[in-house]
Amino acid sequence: MTPLHRNSFRMKRVALRRRARHISVVLVVLVCATVGIWTWDTAPSSAFLPPQSRFLKLQTEEEVRRIPSGLNTETKGSYSSATPFVNKAETKEDSTIEQVEHEVVSEPKHGKTPTSRENKLQQVKREVAIRKDQTTKTTHIKETHSDPERTKQFVAKKDDVSTSTARFPNQACNYAKGKWVVDNHRPLYSGSHCKQWLASMWACRLMQRTDFAFERLRWQPKDCSMEEFEGSKFLTRMKNRTLAFVGDSLGRQQFQSMMCMITGGKERPDVLDVGPEFGFITPEGGGRPNGWAYRFPETNTTVLYHWSSTLCDIQPLNISDPLTEHAMHLDRPPAFLRQYLHKINVLVMNTGHHWNRGKLNGNRWVMHVNGVPNADKKLAALGNAKNFTIHSTVSWVSSQLPRHPGLKAFYRSLSPRHFVGGEWNTGGSCNNTTPMSIGKEVLQEESSDYSAGHAVKGTGVKLLDITALSHIRDEGHISRFSLSASKGVQDCLHWCLPGVPDTWNEMLFAMI
Known part of the structure; x- marks a missing residue:
């Protein structure tokens, strides 16, 4: 074979190999395409990706700002520029719950008290349910738009959902x-200007006290915010209504605090004294009436206080004898409540510190049950008698709520004392000026006032729980600066005003 023939043969063999390679590639491509088509028919390719609810599209802050604000009406309100954007509201909500659940797993447990993240998880779940319900209602409105009557019906339902959602944060918040x-x-x-309403014996700005850092502390509830108190807002909310405080001297402090808060501590000569309408008159030979009542004419709002230190009915056994004993009816509410409850719209009750032998003996009070002197040895113990009375009065008020649909009733838990080294008459003191509350947080679910917490359970009366938050404010008492106390005697029971009782009223305002 000549060299020319050999070269020609080699070139043909190379060309055949190239063709074979091309054919192989084409065959491979055809086989892959066939397999791919068969796979798509049996299981779409998206099945190999993680579910959409398992991942989020995360953007930088600049990319988030570029997200269009025009959203469908079904999902509008479910997004915010601070949250990652995803295609469906349900996907975002499910992912949020998943994230919170993951955080809760690593959160240490403290007995049965839910953590803030657990509370957040429950809140998110409830909000998700509400949002999904809103989306369903809105979609249904679109589908029935051609029928005006049906549309009107579903719009009303949608508004109901929105209203309940707006109320939800307050209902879920534990202000304690x-x-x-x-x-x-x-x-x-x-405290130095609110002289029209504030007794000088509780106005620490008028005393020798020089440290007033305690006035600048505000109570911050956990996982929620408390509505800011405004006098005008309170009067508007209580238009044509009456707020009544019924209780001991701590109740009177709360009453005076409320009057100062409503007026901002300013003089209000236009406010009317309507005490006689509620039987508040100074008896002959008496030093003061058994209560005060004031009316704001611009909104016809009345705020009153009635003295009832034990929150039960007390009657003299012999009216003609000034030294007579008094029947202390543990199973009867105060006569004031029985007579004037129909005129009250918001009621705040309290008792506690007068349940001691010194008070009973000094006032010549004799415990009665069923109209006769008590013969039950268990009730002879003052702690049991107090608990019995609280349960009895709260139950009675609750039984009256159906007759007075506009009435909201609260029982305020015990205001703590802070005597150290003795009692008020044995050298007890509260000289601390640095609040023990710094760095401390109240996390308990149940009230520190066991009796109050259990008295309201199962009733229509709400608990105004101020015990634990007040317990860590020992520096807020009048202490040794009292104007009326004897030398060496300190007041570690009552509070300086402005002070802690203002917070009790902020909580009450938020709960009304």
Whole structure:
């Protein structure tokens, strides 16, 4: 074979190999395409990706700002520029719950008290349910738009959902849990100017006290916010209504605090004294009436206080004898409530510190049950008698609520004492000026006032739980600066005003 023939043969063999390679590639491509088509028919390719609810499209802050704000009406309101954007509201909500659940797993447990993240998880779940319900209602409105009557019906249902959603944060918030924080916008009124309503014996600005850091602390509930108190807002909310405080001297402090908060501590000569309408008159030879009542004419709002230190009915056994004993009817509510409850719209009750032998003996009170002197040895113990009375009065008020649909009733838990080294008459003191609340947080679910917490359970009366948050404010008492106390005697029971009782009223305002 000549060299020419050999070269020609080699070139043909190379060409055949190239063709074979091309054919192989084509065959491979055809086989892959066939397999791919068969796979798509049996299981779409998206099945190999993680579910959409398992991942989120995360953007930088700049990319988030570029997200269009025009959203469908079904999902509008489910997004915010601060949250990652995803295609469906349900996907975002499910992912949020998943994230919170993951965080809760690593959260340490403290007995049965839910953590803040557990509370957050429950809140998110409830909000998700509400949002899904809203989406369903909105979609249904679109589908029935051609029928005006049906559309009107579903719009009403949608509005009901929106209303319940708006109320939800207040219903879910436990105002008794939280911590004290410094707020330079406090106090809410001046203790040296609110002379029209504030007794001088509780106005620490008029005493020799020089440290007033306690006035600048504000209560911050955990996982929620408390509505800011405004006098005008309160009067509007209580238009044509009456707020009544019924209780001991701590109740009177709360009453005076409320009057100062409503007026901002300013003089109000237009406010009317309507005490006689509620039987508040100074008896002959008496030093003061058994209560006070004031009316704000612009909204016809009345705020009153009635003295009832034990929250039960007390009657003299012999009216003609000034030294007579008094029947202390443990199973009867105060006569004032029986007579004037129909005129009250918001009722706040309290008792506690007068349940001691010194008070009973000094006032010549004799415990009665069923109209006769008590013969039950268990009730002879003052702690049991107090609990019995609280349960009895709260139950009675609750039984009256159906007759008075506009009435909201609260029982305020015990205001704590802070005597150290003795009692009020044995050298007890509370000289601390640095609040023990710094760095502390109230997290308990149940009230520290066991009797109050159990008295309201199963009733229509709500608990105004102020015990634990007040317990960590030992520096807020009048202490040794009292104007009326004897030398060496300190007041570690009552509070300086402005002070802690203002927070009780902020909580009450948020709960009304």
